[in-house]
Amino acid sequence: MSTSEATVRERLxxxxxxxxxxxxxxxxxxxxEQVVLGTDISEAELREEARILVSxxxxxxxxxxxxxxxxxxxxxxxxxxxxxxxxRARAGATPTATSLAVLALKxxxxxxVQGGTRDAEELFTAAVFINRLLDPAGALSFEVYVxxxxxxIRRQSQQLMELSTPVVRLWRQVLAVPLIGTLDTARTxxxxxxxxxxxxxxxxxxxxxxxxxxxxxxxxxxxxxxxxVNAVRLMGADCVISGxxxxxxxxxxxxxxxxxxxxxxxxxxxxxxxAVKLTDGAAPEExxxxxx
Numbered sequence: 001m002s003t004s005e006a007t008v009r010e011r012l013x014x015x016x017x018x019x020x021x022x023x024x025x026x027x028x029x030x031x032x033e034q035v036v037l038g039t040d041i042s043e044a045e046l047r048e049e050a051r052i053l054v055s056x057x058x059x060x061x062x063x064x065x066x067x068x069x070x071x072x073x074x075x076x077x078x079x080x081x082x083x084x085x086x087x088r089a090r091a092g093a094t095p096t097a098t099s100l101a102v103l104a105l106k107x108x109x110x111x112x113v114q115g116g117t118r119d120a121e122e123l124f125t126a127a128v129f130i131n132r133l134l135d136p137a138g139a140l141s142f143e144v145y146v147x148x149x150x151x152x153i154r155r156q157s158q159q160l161m162e163l164s165t166p167v168v169r170l171w172r173q174v175l176a177v178p179l180i181g182t183l184d185t186a187r188t189x190x191x192x193x194x195x196x197x198x199x200x201x202x203x204x205x206x207x208x209x210x211x212x213x214x215x216x217x218x219x220x221x222x223x224x225x226x227x228x229v230n231a232v233r234l235m236g237a238d239c240v241i242s243g244x245x246x247x248x249x250x251x252x253x254x255x256x257x258x259x260x261x262x263x264x265x266x267x268x269x270x271x272x273x274x275a276v277k278l279t280d281g282a283a284p285e286e287x288x289x290x291x292x
Contacts, residue, residue: 004121004122004125005067005125005129007122007125008113008122008125008126008129009061009067009129011113011126012061012109012112012113012126012129012130013058013061013062015109015112015113016054016057016058016061016109016112017058017062019112020054020055020058021051022112023054023108023109023112024047024050024051024053024054024108025047025050026107026108026111026112027050027054027104027105027108028043028046028047028050030104030107030108031046031101031104032046041087041088041091041093045087049084049087052080052083052084053077053080053081053084053105054105055080056074056076056077056079056080057077057080057105059074059076059077060074060076060077067129067132067133068132068136070133070136071133071134071136071137071140072136072140077137078140081102081137081140081141081144082140082144084098084101084102084141085098085102085140085141085142085144085145085148086144086145086148088101088141088145089144089145089148089149089152090148090152093145095142095145095146095149096142098141098142098145099138099139099141099142099145100138101141102134102137102138102141103134103135103137103138105134105137106130106131106134109130109133109134110123110126110127110130113126113130114126166178166194167194167195167197167198169198169202170208170272170275172202173202173203173204173205173206173279174204174205174206174207174208174275174279175195175198175199175202175204175206175207175208176207176208176209176210176268176271177191177194177195177207177208177209177210178210178212178213178268179191179209179210179211179213179214180213180214181213181214181215182214182215183211183214183221183224183225184220184224185220185224188224188225188227188228191209191228192227192228192231195207195209195228195231195232196231196232196235199232199235199237200235204237205236205237205238205278205279206237206238206239206240206274206275206278206279207232207237207238207239207240208239208240208241208242208268208271208272208275209225209228209229209239209240209241209242210241210242210243210268210271211225211241211242211243211244211248212242212243212245212267212268213243214243214248216248216251217248217251217252217257218251218255219255219257222252222255222257222259225241225259225262226259226262229241229262238263238278239262239263240263240264240265240271240274240275240278241259241262241263241264241265241271242264242265242266242267242268242270242271243266243267243268244264244265244266245266
């Protein structure tokens with residue numbers, strides 16, 4: 001580290017230690033003036049973020065870690081930037097707005113350093129130093145934001161799949177899964193997991209998979225259905241597939257898909273009749289349908 005850079009680091013460390021609240025307030029003000037938030041995050045939340053990040057920055061500079069590795073190597077500073085980005089992602093801010101919010105801290109820090117010198121060369125060195133310090137923070141915030149949003153999207157997709165594949169308890173020992181829409185590998189896995197769990201919980205003997213709402217059945221869909229049926233059988237239950245409409249029956253025949261080992265019915269009513277027979281003719285109990 002050059003003498004001038006060491007001087008800038010020392011001056012910035014001192015400024016942060018002595019004027020931490022002032023720098024945090026200025027950073028909050030800059031964010032609000034520049035409208036770089038991209039969300040309705042409150043001023044109180046901004047101030048808490050600023051307090052945590054500026055405090056971590058103070059500790060990082062005092063640690064002696066090289067400036068270009070400070071954000072990635074100093075645990076408190078890395079965590080502060082990461083948590084800020086995740087909060088912005090959950091609040092719906094854009095990745096660009098999140099990065100700009102972090103980079104707005106540059107101006108607040110440079111303003112703090114300017115108060116102690118008027119030398120143009122020192123100011124230039126300070127600007128370069130602050131860029132080297134906070135550019136990695138901007139990059140990290142962008143990366144964490146994108147990863148955080150992807151995780152949120154995956155979790156929401158999982159929740160939507162679970163909501164779109166309910167397991168219905170028709171009566172004692174008889175369950176049904178009404179499927180609507182495309183049946184792909186991911187959704188089949190959710191169907192299978194929910195159905196097998198329900199079979200265990202309710203000690204079911206029959207599971208009806210109704211595909212009336214499935215627009216098309218191709219080889220992949222048929223394989224998914226067969227995997228689910230095989231899993232249900234391993235749990236000791238029988239499986240009935242209902243909703244085999246004429247166009248679907250014709251498609252299955254043309255594709256040469258063998259469903260001969262699976263009990264199928266044209267309508268849900270027919271499947272219910274089959275379920276009664278499979279449960280030794282026991283009549284349904286007088287109870288409301290319940291959803292898992």
